[in-house]
Amino acid sequence: MTTTSRSPSATNVSRRSFLEGSVALAAATAIPGGAFAAGSDRIKIGVVGCGGRGVGAALQAVAADASVVIAALGDRFADQLDAAAATLAASGDGRFASGLFHGERAAEFVIESDVDAVILATPPCYRPAEIAAAVRAGRHVYAEAPVGIDAAGVRCAAAGVEDGRRRGLSLASGLQSRHHSPTRSVVVAIAAGGIGQPLRAVAIQHIGLPWVRPHQKGWSAEDAAVRNWIGDERLSGGVFLEHLVHAVDRCSWALGEPTPLMATAIPTTIALPQPLDRRMAAAARIAFAGGATLEIDVIRREGIEDRVEETLYGRRGNADLRRCTIPGQAFAAAAGDAGGHATCMASFIESLKGGPHRDDLATACRSTMLAVMAQSAAAGGAPVAWQDLWRPSSAPPPSQPVQSSLV
Template identity: 35%
Template sequence: MNPSDPSRRQFLTAAGATAAVTAFPAVLRAQNASNNAILKIGLIGCGGRGTGAASQALSADPNVKLWAIGDAFASQITASLNNLSKFGGKVEVPEARQFSGLDAYQKVIDSGVDVVILTAPPGFRPLHLRAAVDAGKHAFCEKPMAVDVAGVKSVVESAKLAKQKGTTIQHGFCWRFSPNTREGYGKVTSGELGRVISVYGTYLASVPKPSTAIDQRNPEWGDVEWQIRNWMGHGWLSGGPLVEQGIHTVDKIAWAMGDVAPIAARGSGGRAQRDDDGSVWDHYDVAFEYPGGVICHIGQRQFKGAFSEVVDRVYCEKGTLEAPSRVLTKDPAGKVTWAFRDQPENMYQVEHNEWFAAIRAGKELNAGEYMANSTMLGLLAREAAQTGQRITWEEMWQANQDLAPDKVNFGDKLPVPPVPVPGVYKLV
């Protein structure tokens, strides 16, 4: 955001106001006569996940072009375009439509694109989504959709506006698109395995490498630029590892529970191995309380030299579902009763295939409310652990938490907040 731009806080506050609704996108009106209109894609945030998402979008439909690209850093743009050059004429991004800087997102949106892929650090996601919806663009939102309560509330308002405008919002909770995982969870949500008794999900991983090592900080970089270059270590940009990475497991807990609202959460965790200059924790253990006395537990950590595992165990009256690397069910005695045998499709490709199919058909696809709820569930887990308190679902939605600075420019000073201490740290 430039100094002359509205502040983030002003922007998120305005997101709750009634907005003028523009007409249904011209590209979809044109498809009533011809379903072969070229869809111009804008990529906002072109690191590894963004480049991957652009690749899947370009593979999802024969009549698409990558039209514009934007990132905080020009070097990311060059690397991304080199990677995407394999698509030949589907990549039509001259230098005039390559935008760098913190205002690149708006320039991409204003460049004449029809759809946008939002894969910048998640702290910017609510801002980017609202700008895309205001402009009448279809949007793909990578997970998580926000890092704080203010951001989640903004996503809810953007989703409402997108419904009024008739534009689509697709989500990046990729396991919901995995055919084998879908089939396995279908056995839970259909009641085939009986009532869910409890869930234990793990996301036990290694420490992610920062994009730039601490001792490589250029003295010319301000705090904001440095933190964006190492965004996973800073809560206002990533939300911390439980929200940024473990959100997949959180979302699958929600899936197993039929996406009903939880009652509350409690948990613990801390910062044991992380050696960056941020203040996010590196391990969490959280229990969610659900109606009917069901307790769902997530264990998440990023440790060096430790056991790694990403497994969902959904315990039901008549058996257990295990996913996602091997998707199978077991009876109460532990005997395998079903296993997915087919070759699963690439879930990242499926999410884009379904998105573009909906756009072409003019079908409603708006995952905004669901995106907000699963993201808030991750925030509930994080806040329960970091405060050391039992926090209810209602208390989370009533909170005023806003982690981001009001305005950001690369050269700004931005002190790193202290590491959260349970019993001291508060949910605002």
């Protein structure tokens, strides 16, 4: 398959300067939102990032409604773009098209193409700038979580969300648990007093090492890093963000989303060789107004016994957020339930057709910042205050990943 590359040679722009420019432009530029409708019977979607999640989201978008067309695909790598296009074409649906862009400016060209909405599924370090650019172009946004890897990135994403709200855009996140019917049911039961007052949430994930794609001839060091982004802290944000943001979101949601106050480092639940590699093992406690806490413990280590738990402790019992149970009651999906990812995408597509508006990307900003706060406390050893993360002058300095796909 022949791909179209509209990617000139990379310019040497730092991530910090690009994020700052995106915030400034988003605040200063007033382009009307590109809502689907006005004389068209199709919803044209562009996909930025053609790995497994991007392709999966594209398939779910097409399955959600017969009017959806995948009008543009973009990825840094031509081989990944070709594989994605072939996978989508093999579905036999005939609604996969057209604009194929590879290279370091692929995201820019997808966003600027003739699309109504974009799905953002690149590594999370790129997401803040892509959200800001998509909103600036008047595109509805479906962004996977996390929405950034550090406080500066989350602030950029949040600024883009606020601009998108002013434009009336649909702004959806890939926090699929919010659309998973058993999880929704257990959270409703907790809010109704099923375990009494929620006091403490604990999220534990002890799992093996991230996947690694072996280095291939012709790859630059930067290419190899991006292809293995999940294990590179500059791109993924580290273990709290790339792997635990969904758990952090579920626990905060089940606690009633109280106001965060402070995060502090705590010991991991099992003893590990010292010095501890904070990129692969860390633990922190988040304190909320009202006294509730969230303890997060994550270890990625070869040969470790898998342990994945999310428990909410209340005055009258405990809730298991993974199994969706409270004392005396278990919640299961109804027959024919499409699952969280598919339902999450379907509601986004419905919002583009005039259905209930999606405005939950701000929730993803909040949950990502909670994970950033925990990561910062665990890595630095000193307490980190929630309010400080939202102040550019006093927040921890941003990470420095490899160059953004939008630059």
